[in-house]
Amino acid sequence: MSRSQASTxxxxxxxDRRLAEPxxxxxEKTAAEISRTVRIMEVCGTHTVAIRRSGIHSLLxxxxxxxxxxxxxxxxxxxxxxxxxxxxxxxxxxxxASFGDMLKVPGSDGRNLAGxxxxxxxxxxxxxxxxxxMAGAISGPLVFLAIGxxxxxxxxxAAFLQARRAGLSxxxxxxxxxxxxxxxxALLSSPDRRLDGFLLPGHxxxxxxxxxxxxxxxxxxxxxxxxxxxxLDLLQGILAVLRQIARGEQRVENSYxxxxxxxxxxxxxxxxxxxxxxVDALWRGFGEIQGSGLxxxxxYREADAEPHFSLPPLYNLEPPGCAxxxxxxxxxxxxECPLFGISCTPEAPIGPCMVSSEGTCAASFRYGEAxx
Amino acid sequence: xxxxGRITLEHGSGGALSRQxxxxxxxxxxxxxxxxxxxxxxxxxxxGRVYITTDTYVVDPPFFPGGDIGTLGVFGTxxxxxxxxxxxxxxxMGLVLEEGFPTSDLKRVLESVRRAADRSRVRxxxxxxxxxxxxxxxxxxxxTTGVGEALGPHLLSVxxxxxxxxxxxxxxxxxxGLAILAARExxxxxxxxxxxxxxxxxxxxxxxxxxxxxxxxxDATRGGAAAVLNEAVANNSECGLEILETAIPxxxxxxxxxxxxxxxPMEIANEGVLIAVVAxxxxxxxxxxxxxxxxxxxxxxxxxxxxxxxxxxxxxxxVGGRRILDLPRGLLLPRIC
Numbered sequence: 001m002s003r004s005q006a007s008t009x010x011x012x013x014x015x016d017r018r019l020a021e022p023x024x025x026x027x028e029k030t031a032a033e034i035s036r037t038v039r040i041m042e043v044c045g046t047h048t049v050a051i052r053r054s055g056i057h058s059l060l061x062x063x064x065x066x067x068x069x070x071x072x073x074x075x076x077x078x079x080x081x082x083x084x085x086x087x088x089x090x091x092x093x094x095x096x097a098s099f100g101d102m103l104k105v106p107g108s109d110g111r112n113l114a115g116x117x118x119x120x121x122x123x124x125x126x127x128x129x130x131x132x133x134m135a136g137a138i139s140g141p142l143v144f145l146a147i148g149x150x151x152x153x154x155x156x157x158a159a160f161l162q163a164r165r166a167g168l169s170x171x172x173x174x175x176x177x178x179x180x181x182x183x184x185x186a187l188l189s190s191p192d193r194r195l196d197g198f199l200l201p202g203h204x205x206x207x208x209x210x211x212x213x214x215x216x217x218x219x220x221x222x223x224x225x226x227x228x229x230x231x232l233d234l235l236q237g238i239l240a241v242l243r244q245i246a247r248g249e250q251r252v253e254n255s256y257x258x259x260x261x262x263x264x265x266x267x268x269x270x271x272x273x274x275x276x277x278x279v280d281a282l283w284r285g286f287g288e289i290q291g292s293g294l295x296x297x298x299x300y301r302e303a304d305a306e307p308h309f310s311l312p313p314l315y316n317l318e319p320p321g322c323a324x325x326x327x328x329x330x331x332x333x334x335x336e337c338p339l340f341g342i343s344c345t346p347e348a349p350i351g352p353c354m355v356s357s358e359g360t361c362a363a364s365f366r367y368g369e370a371x372x
Numbered sequence: 373x374x375x376x377g378r379i380t381l382e383h384g385s386g387g388a389l390s391r392q393x394x395x396x397x398x399x400x401x402x403x404x405x406x407x408x409x410x411x412x413x414x415x416x417x418x419x420g421r422v423y424i425t426t427d428t429y430v431v432d433p434p435f436f437p438g439g440d441i442g443t444l445g446v447f448g449t450x451x452x453x454x455x456x457x458x459x460x461x462x463x464x465m466g467l468v469l470e471e472g473f474p475t476s477d478l479k480r481v482l483e484s485v486r487r488a489a490d491r492s493r494v495r496x497x498x499x500x501x502x503x504x505x506x507x508x509x510x511x512x513x514x515x516t517t518g519v520g521e522a523l524g525p526h527l528l529s530v531x532x533x534x535x536x537x538x539x540x541x542x543x544x545x546x547x548x549g550l551a552i553l554a555a556r557e558x559x560x561x562x563x564x565x566x567x568x569x570x571x572x573x574x575x576x577x578x579x580x581x582x583x584x585x586x587x588x589x590x591d592a593t594r595g596g597a598a599a600v601l602n603e604a605v606a607n608n609s610e611c612g613l614e615i616l617e618t619a620i621p622x623x624x625x626x627x628x629x630x631x632x633x634x635x636x637p638m639e640i641a642n643e644g645v646l647i648a649v650v651a652x653x654x655x656x657x658x659x660x661x662x663x664x665x666x667x668x669x670x671x672x673x674x675x676x677x678x679x680x681x682x683x684x685x686x687x688x689x690x691v692g693g694r695r696i697l698d699l700p701r702g703l704l705l706p707r708i709c
Binding site: 020188231232235 | 627689693696698
């Protein structure tokens with residue numbers, strides 16, 4: 001958009017059409033060299049939204065397809081997790097705190113957490129830092145629905161530690177944290193995989209750095225490029241993936257160097273490691289992925305809501321007709337789901353991909369498929 | 373009547389204090405020869421086609437940079453008449469006050485109503501005041517109903533829109549919604565923003581002189597420019613809109629603040645911006661008409677009506693991509709007007 005004030009921000013520069021032009025020409029040229037259909041998966045939900053919002057997908061050559069991956073935390077959380085959260089509200093006296101996106105996701109019987117907003121039993125948090133004063137202000141247990149990837153996890157871990165230091169023992173975490181690299185590994189090992197490269201998540205990489213993606217360089221791997229979120233960042237990332245494909249390479253490459261350091265953020269990881277240990281985790285759409293979750297460790301285990309409130313183990317059961325599982329694995333485009341836009345809309349969502357603002361289906365519904 | 377006090381439930385009871393409020397506070401500010409002598413109704417005469425509209429104002433806070441609920445109550449309703457091709461003439465004003473609302477604040481609001489009415493050349497000819505118990509209202513709510521006379525026989529409608537027509541905007545977007553949000557939440561980043569709250573009638577009258585070349589106008593209030601653009605073609609089975617993102621005027625502070633808050637300037641409410649669709653041959657004339665007026669100085673063309681994408685608004689983004697510009701969804705900023 002044009003700005004009335006004269007100053008040019010970095011954000012404006014990073015969506016400048018004149019700068020995009022040479023990148024698009026290179027993309028065109030490289031895609032023509034490859035001369036077959038290539039599928040690049042953007043793993044991160046924020047990437048999905050940024051691509052759709054800037055219309056990047058409409059600028060790419062016909063043989064370059066972008067697929068959305070399992071990078072929206074709400075979307076990969078099993079329905080049974082919502083059922084268990086409802087059980088916390090109905091079977092205990094706990095107050096439940098959650099990020100707003102979770103509240104509209106239907107549980108297996110169609111009910112959601114938003115229904116409890118009025119009574120004060122469900123509270124929305126925008127930042128985990130709000131948990132400390134919230135736990136201090138109530139006398140009973142406060143359970144935080146702890147979902148998220150490496151971007152969010154350190155902030156939750158830090159807030160949790162702060163609460164412990166402040167002597168607040170009524171803060172519990174119901175952890176369904178997920179880590180990205182094991183999910184990429186699972187996608188690669190899928191027998192009918194349809195992907196030729198990854199656009200790796202920028203924010204997650206700020207924390208974990210480049211090293212955890214190392215397995216992409218092993219046999220059976222694919223090119224992986226860490227990318228930023230502005231239109232030029234995305235085009236640069238896509239071009240880097242295409243160039244690797246054209247040259248037959250499979251390297252982990254960082255094209256978001258203004259934010260991501262090779263070693264990531266060791267301090268943030270230290271805080272995570274202090275309170276959390278890797279565990280196997282259940283992903284909606286994928287099933288169980290080894291070592292892909294994080295749960296409270298050692299002395300902190302007493303604050304784990306799952307054993308404390310005897311919550312049943314998670315399982316996957318999709319609503320009839322819902323294709324979120326296929327969408328999350330990049331097998332279906334949102335429009336290939338029979339419910340898309342008909343019985344499943346942002347106002348009345350059936351699957352999580354339509355609920356979350358970062359969900360693939362919500363982005364597709366809102367911004368459309370490629371408009372030519 | 374003392375303005376150091378506060379509104380009590382008795383002020384709305386219909387008794388002595390109600391009368392005192394009307395006679396000593398409201399009348400001295402708003403009474404005109406047309407205002408009924410505390411009768412139950414007022415009469416007026418308007419020849420020809422008459423337009424009527426009503427709007428209710430619940431803005432929080434009632435005073436904000438660039439205006440207050442009184443300014444909004446007059447300009448907002450008059451703008452609804454103006455964009456339909458009507459000259460605003462008369463207003464009614466209903467007030468719902470919360471017990472404890474400062475009388476001095478009410479006086480300020482009434483003075484704003486008076487100033488805005490004078491500027492819009494409309495008269496407030498009837499009114500009503502109710503008081504609700506403390507905690508049951510939002511300080512002050514206002515309803516205004518506006519009556520206007522048709523500027524001419526040409527009826528403006530989305531049905532007039534044809535392929536090839538041009539889409540114009542009268543000025544920069546986003547400052548009203550963000551100014552309210554900044555005032556309410558104490559946001560430093562948007563603290564310098566002022567509401568664009570202004571009368572649109574002069575712009576509308578100028579455009580109406582284009583005759584049938586003016587197809588449709590709408591003020592971009594709740595839901596912002598995105599909502600109006602979608603409304604323009606929502607039921608069109610032949611045409612869609614193609615809008616250029618880089619042509620939309622967004623003040624730097626609005627762009628920076630919306631980016632930080634995760635808001636889309638196109639979805640933020642304005643109170644002094646209109647979108648018009650005109651015939652292709654009339655676009656240059658329309659822009660110069662708008663630019664000759666104060667609130668239209670930054671008017672420009674932002675897109676065109678296309679004979680494809682029926683019912684849809686397609687946005688060409690800054691980087692050159694194309695995507696749908698959808699109606700705003702989810703809970704937008706509450707109590708913005």
